[in-house]
Amino acid sequence: MFPVLNILAALPWRLIGAGLLALALFAGGCQYGERRVTARWDAEKVATAQAVVRRAQQVAAVTTHQSTINQEISNEFQTARAALAADHGHLLDRVPHCVRVTLPSGAGAVPEVSAIAARTDASPADAVPAAGQAEDARTCERLAEDAAQTTLMVVEFQRWYREQEKGINGSSD
16 A cells, blocks of 8 residues: 555545536636626527527518508599599590590490491492591590590609609618
């Protein structure tokens, strides 16, 4: 048993103690660092989840705002279209060489054809239409209707675009 005591006495106990102290500090530092990284990771996950929720709320708000704008513009368009149809005669009087034609009943309705023609009427080979003929009046009337409808659609589209742009720029502030 004495030889064991001699071996133990010969060991560098200060060096062994310093090594054990360094090992304990290293293990404690690893655990401290792991806790900090885990806490930071959890905070990032929470922040990401909150950002996703905020973005979803913002998208829902913008979608609701856009649908409201679309509905308002649609209502305004229908009102303007009805006013245009009601004032159709007055508009046709302002266009030269046009004849007043009654609109079909209902908004956007297509006039009914009473009967299908069995054949086409014969016409001379070199027929020249006379100035002021009924076809010219229908063409002129159709041109006036198309121009008014197109102008109305462009104005409504511009209004819709401005509202959408306001909604997008307003929500990002």
